Amino acid sequence: MMEDEAFTDINGKTISLDCQSHSSFCREFTVSSPKTSMAKVMVYTCCVWLLSYTVFFFTQNTAVLSAAIVITLVSMMLHIHFVKVDHESLLVIGSLGIQLSSNYASGRETTTFIEMNKIKDIVINEAIYMHQIIYFLCVLLKDPSEPDAVSSVVPLFQSSKPRLNCLVKIYKSCQEILSKC
Amino acid sequence: MGPDSAPGPAVPWQKVLWERQPFPDNYVDQRFLEELRRNEGVRQYRYWSVVKEAGFVGQQLSCVALFITLWLYMEQGLLSPEMLLLTSLVCALLGYGLHQVLTSQIEPGCEPRTRLADLQSAAIFLSFTFGFSPVLKTLTESVSTDTVYAMSAVMLLAHLVSFPYAQPSPPGSLSLNAALFASVCLASRLPGALHTFAMLSCALLVFALWPCLLQRLRENAPNQFTGVCVGMCIGGVGGLGTQSLGGAMLLAIALGSVTLLCPLLLVRLQRHKDNIHGPWDEAEIHEDLSRFLH
Amino acid sequence: MGQRRRVANPPSQGVAGARTDCVRVSDRKHNICMVSDFFYPNMGGVESHIYQLSQCLIQKGHKVVIATHAYDRRKGVRYLTNGLKVYYLPLQVMYNQSTATTCFHSLPLLRCVFVRERITVVHAHSSFSAMAHDALFHAKTMGLNTVFTDHSLFGFADVSSVLTNKLLTVSLCDTNHIVCVSYTSKENTVLRATLNPEIVSVIPNAVDPTDFTPDPSQRQEDRITIVVISRLVYRKGIDLLGGIIPELCLKHPDLHFLIGGEGPKRIVLEEVREKYQLHDRVQLLGALEHKDVRGVLVQGHIFLNTSLTEAFCMAIVEGASCGLQVVSTRVGGIPEVLPEDLITLCEPTVRSLCAGLETVIAQQRSGSLPSPASIHARVKNLYTWKNVAERTEKVYDRVAGEEVLPLDRRLWRLRAHCGPVSGSIFAFVAVLDFLFLLLLQWLVPDRLMDDAVDATGPHRLWRQETIVKQTKSRSHSKGATSS
Numbered sequence: 015m016m017e018d019e020a021f022t023d024i025n026g027k028t029i030s031l032d033c034q035s036h037s038s039f040c041r042e043f044t045v046s047s048p049k050t051s052m053a054k055v056m057v058y059t060c061c062v063w064l065l066s067y068t069v070f071f072f073t074q075n076t077a078v079l080s081a082a083i084v085i086t087l088v089s090m091m092l093h094i095h096f097v098k099v100d101h102e103s104l105l106v107i108g109s110l111g112i113q114l115s116s117n118y119a120s121g122r123e124t125t126t127f128i129e130m131n132k133i134k135d136i137v138i139n140e141a142i143y144m145h146q147i148i149y150f151l152c153v154l155l156k157d158p159s160e161p162d163a164v165s166s167v168v169p170l171f172q173s174s175k176p177r178l179n180c181l182v183k184i185y186k187s188c189q190e191i192l193s194k195c
Numbered sequence: 196m197g198p199d200s201a202p203g204p205a206v207p208w209q210k211v212l213w214e215r216q217p218f219p220d221n222y223v224d225q226r227f228l229e230e231l232r233r234n235e236g237v238r239q240y241r242y243w244s245v246v247k248e249a250g251f252v253g254q255q256l257s258c259v260a261l262f263i264t265l266w267l268y269m270e271q272g273l274l275s276p277e278m279l280l281l282t283s284l285v286c287a288l289l290g291y292g293l294h295q296v297l298t299s300q301i302e303p304g305c306e307p308r309t310r311l312a313d314l315q316s317a318a319i320f321l322s323f324t325f326g327f328s329p330v331l332k333t334l335t336e337s338v339s340t341d342t343v344y345a346m347s348a349v350m351l352l353a354h355l356v357s358f359p360y361a362q363p364s365p366p367g368s369l370s371l372n373a374a375l376f377a378s379v380c381l382a383s384r385l386p387g388a389l390h391t392f393a394m395l396s397c398a399l400l401v402f403a404l405w406p407c408l409l410q411r412l413r414e415n416a417p418n419q420f421t422g423v424c425v426g427m428c429i430g431g432v433g434g435l436g437t438q439s440l441g442g443a444m445l446l447a448i449a450l451g452s453v454t455l456l457c458p459l460l461l462v463r464l465q466r467h468k469d470n471i472h473g474p475w476d477e478a479e480i481h482e483d484l485s486r487f488l489h
Numbered sequence: 490m491g492q493r494r495r496v497a498n499p500p501s502q503g504v505a506g507a508r509t510d511c512v513r514v515s516d517r518k519h520n521i522c523m524v525s526d527f528f529y530p531n532m533g534g535v536e537s538h539i540y541q542l543s544q545c546l547i548q549k550g551h552k553v554v555i556a557t558h559a560y561d562r563r564k565g566v567r568y569l570t571n572g573l574k575v576y577y578l579p580l581q582v583m584y585n586q587s588t589a590t591t592c593f594h595s596l597p598l599l600r601c602v603f604v605r606e607r608i609t610v611v612h613a614h615s616s617f618s619a620m621a622h623d624a625l626f627h628a629k630t631m632g633l634n635t636v637f638t639d640h641s642l643f644g645f646a647d648v649s650s651v652l653t654n655k656l657l658t659v660s661l662c663d664t665n666h667i668v669c670v671s672y673t674s675k676e677n678t679v680l681r682a683t684l685n686p687e688i689v690s691v692i693p694n695a696v697d698p699t700d701f702t703p704d705p706s707q708r709q710e711d712r713i714t715i716v717v718i719s720r721l722v723y724r725k726g727i728d729l730l731g732g733i734i735p736e737l738c739l740k741h742p743d744l745h746f747l748i749g750g751e752g753p754k755r756i757v758l759e760e761v762r763e764k765y766q767l768h769d770r771v772q773l774l775g776a777l778e779h780k781d782v783r784g785v786l787v788q789g790h791i792f793l794n795t796s797l798t799e800a801f802c803m804a805i806v807e808g809a810s811c812g813l814q815v816v817s818t819r820v821g822g823i824p825e826v827l828p829e830d831l832i833t834l835c836e837p838t839v840r841s842l843c844a845g846l847e848t849v850i851a852q853q854r855s856g857s858l859p860s861p862a863s864i865h866a867r868v869k870n871l872y873t874w875k876n877v878a879e880r881t882e883k884v885y886d887r888v889a890g891e892e893v894l895p896l897d898r899r900l901w902r903l904r905a906h907c908g909p910v911s912g913s914i915f916a917f918v919a920v921l922d923f924l925f926l927l928l929l930q931w932l933v934p935d936r937l938m939d940d941a942v943d944a945t946g947p948h949r950l951w952r953q954e955t956i957v958k959q960t961k962s963r964s965h966s967k968g969a970t971s972s
Contacts, residue, residue, distance in 0.1 A: 022937070024937060025933075025937065026934070026937045140565070140566040140941070141565055141566070142564070142565055142566075142576075142578065142579060142598065145597035145598060145601070145933075146597075146601055146933060146938070147566070147576070147598070147601045147602065147605060148939070149939055177937075177939055178939035178940075179939075210672045210825055211825050211828075212671060212672070212691070212693045212801075212822075212825045212826055212871075212872075213825075213826065213827060213828050213871045213872075219690075220690035220691055220692055220880055220883070220884070221666075221686075221687050221688065221689060221690040221691075223686040223687055227676065227686060228676050228679075228680070230676075231676070231680070470645070470646065471645050471680065472645075473673075473676060473677070473680075474673050474676075474820070474821060474822075474824075475642040475643070475644070475673050475674070475676065475677035475798070475800075475821055476644050476646075476798070477642075477644055477724065477797050477798040477820075478726075478797040478798065478818065478820045478837035479797075480726075480728055480729060480797070480837070480838075481838070482732070482838060482839055482840075484728045484729070484731060484732050484839070487731055487732050487735055487736075487761055487764075
């Protein structure tokens with residue numbers, strides 16, 4: 015079973031949620047952010063180059079221009095490698111655990127796995143983020159020795175920041191699996 | 196809801212909270228604000244009595260002017276330190292005598308300080324000032340003269356501002372310290388150590404002892420006190436006039452505005468006063484509660 | 490003006506139409522946001538007032554959220570009993586737990602709260618709270634109805650009160666309704682802010698009578714105990730107390746004092762105790778928690794209050810509710826609080842207070858005082874939170890039908906009401922605030938903010954099974970922090 019739905023993130027950009035049901039105990043949710051638009055890249059590049067050309071005009075130093083090219087290229091690479099997340103996914107496997115992974119635009123992938131005996135619950139929480147108050151999904155962790163206390167909180171979908179309707183959909187689906195085990 | 200829908204005043208409204216009254220919460224009774232009192236206990240000032248009080252401020256201003264005049268004379272060498280010391284001594288003795296007369300008049304029961312104690316403190320003070328005058332003389336040598344003058348001016352101003360005009364004796368520690376700081380600054384610009392010593396003794400006389408005497412005078416002989424104030428003002432303007440005509444003019448204008456113009460303003464503006472009191476005012480504790488502690 | 494939000498009444502429905510409306514649907518429910526700098530974990534009269542009032546309004550079916558500033562590590566969103574939601578916003582605290590105000594910096598977060606909670610009435614508390622005034626200002630910019638509760642009295646004599654009164658004038662001149670806790674407080678507020686007295690309601694504070702029941706068995710019968718419970722500060726007249734203690738202790742060897750509270754004036758009492766060797770007769774208990782207050786009150790025969798100023802004295806009602814005979818100074822709103830036979834009023838002097846206390850002591854010895862149970866029975870129904878909530882509800886009903894001044898008339902009103910200089914300045918600030926709001930609405934449009942899940946009010950989900958689990962874990966999760 016597979017569905018693909020369009021939602022928006024907290025800034026109003028369109029994101030897509032892809033729910034894949036591998037079995038009744040295993041589901042995968044993937045939230046894909048929109049691709050960086052070419053126009054935005056062009057605008058940033060133009061700004062940097064215009065600035066460097068102005069500096070060059072007054073200093074007559076060609077090193078400024080070459081530095082600008084290098085800086086643009088390097089920052090672009092750093093951006094797609096460390097900042098720009100293409101899609102984030104949450105794989106819930108009942109009785110085994112939860113795997114969180116985020117894929118960067120460069121293809122780099124970071125993965126975290128949380129064992130089921132450390133997971134207390136998955137909840138939707140509210141928090142103050144910059145100058146907004148937003149909802150986010152998070153995993154509550156417990157110390158196996160103290161099963162009633164929450165030891166720490168792992169927020170999910172940190173870079174895509176989907177809105178509440180999307181979170182509720184994921185939440186309900188996750189609870190279905192968690193309640194079975 | 197609103198006061199328009201209030202029922203007829205079958206029962207009179209009471210200013211109480213414990214009773215559920217048949218009035219809406221925003222009901223405004225005719226007795227609203229009846230406990231408001233305006234301008235309670237406001238003093239009505241009369242012009243000449245205010246001028247008399249303000250004369251004391253003018254007097255202190257003249258004291259500072261007189262001190263600066265003496266310093267100018269010393270700096271130009273027109274006045275020898277011996278002469279100043281001698282005059283100061285005579286003035287101090289006369290003043291001391293007057294002070295004794297006035298004190299014995301007022302509080303016969305109280306234990307007065309003995310003459311010996313007075314003499315002792317005077318001796319200690321003079322000997323210390325004399326001993327340290329060479330040090331004080333060179334104290335500000337590394338500081339530029341402009342800075343010293345600016346500092347003295349600021350300090351004398353601070354003395355005038357913080358002077359406790361309501362109870363002039365003893366002068367408040369801030370005002371006395373500011374004045375002495377200014378006189379040390381000024382005295383250190385004089386040619387010799389003896390000059391410094393003379394100037395500092397004179398500063399003590401003017402800024403520390405003179406206000407004490409004045410207060411005794413104010414308590415016991417108010418008429419003479421007014422006379423002394425007028426005399427000091429004239430003396431200050433006259434003294435400064437021998438050195439700088441412009442300065443004397445400025446001082447005269449300042450004295451005129453402080454003693455004549457400001458009281459006029461105060462009396463005129465008094466009628467615009469609108470001070471409101473009521474049950475919401477914080478109660479004041481008038482009793483002396485320290486008797487329970489000490 | 491495009492500023493009026495979707496939940497509020499359309500502006501075409503003017504005042505006249507609205508009044509009939511509010512009579513017709515008196516059971517309409519409001520979405521209320523209480524704003525004050527003072528809330529738990531801070532302790533005091535304002536804090537408990539906000540909490541108790543909110544709880545009663547929730548029980549009446551309204552939706553209530555509270556906005557306050559962050560206290561140390563307590564920031565983000567928390568839930569209290571019955572789903573009372575509290576926003577601890579990360580705003581800088583300046584002085585005495587009051588936030589700094591720049592008139593603008595709190596707008597983004599407060600707007601976010603007002604929009605996502607679909608607030609219809611903003612209720613600000615305490616004139617000492619800068620955040621309350623900020624919230625009033627922003628709420629008016631956003632076209633929301635506003636109510637303000639003043640809990641304190643102010644003088645008119647000194648420079649600081651001249652300035653604060655001017656600010657209060659500006660803050661209250663276009664606020665829909667003001668609530669004061671006593672008639673004296675109403676007179677004071679009307680004068681301070683030059684208000685029309687008809688938009689000021691008097692709704693007293695309340696005490697929970699079940700918390701303060703008498704227990705005469707706790708009294709020691711071989712002595713007479715005078716209880717004092719207040720912060721030990723100048724305004725509470727602790728210096729007077731320092732005079733009363735030796736005066737009365739010398740005359741009555743069986744007299745004991747029990748003093749609860751903490752503050753800078755504790756040293757005065759300690760000195761008195763030291764000087765007159767009264768260590769066994771004057772007990773200083775230090776700061777008391779609210780739950781311990783009753784345990785101290787029931788040990789006494791007489792409750793003494795020496796305040797120099799007081800808008801509405803909760804302490805004397807608590808004392809009387811525990812069956813104690815009350816002796817108090819005649820200041821502020823105190824004469825309005827208790828019937829004359831339950832309280833002995835004295836002038837704020839040592840002599841008058843001693844005379845009042847002596848009379849009561851003599852009555853106590855002769856046994857002519859009413860019994861604690863009968864005092865409690867009379868006091869317990871005087872001030873209840875239910876009553877306060879009902880009367881506050883009426884204020885909300887009235888306010889919800891009123892029109893919020895659109896920007897042009899608001900500016901005109903500020904100019905007309907607050908004088909040419911400060912009126913113009915704050916009119917300018919109001920314009921800036923409006924422009925800032927437009928900028929924020931462009932940056933983060935209202936439609937992008939998720940409506941919050943209601944825990945209270947008509948659409949509450951608090952009791953429903955699926956959400957209980959979710960909200961419960963939300964309330965104790967530490968993830969609700971700001972970044």
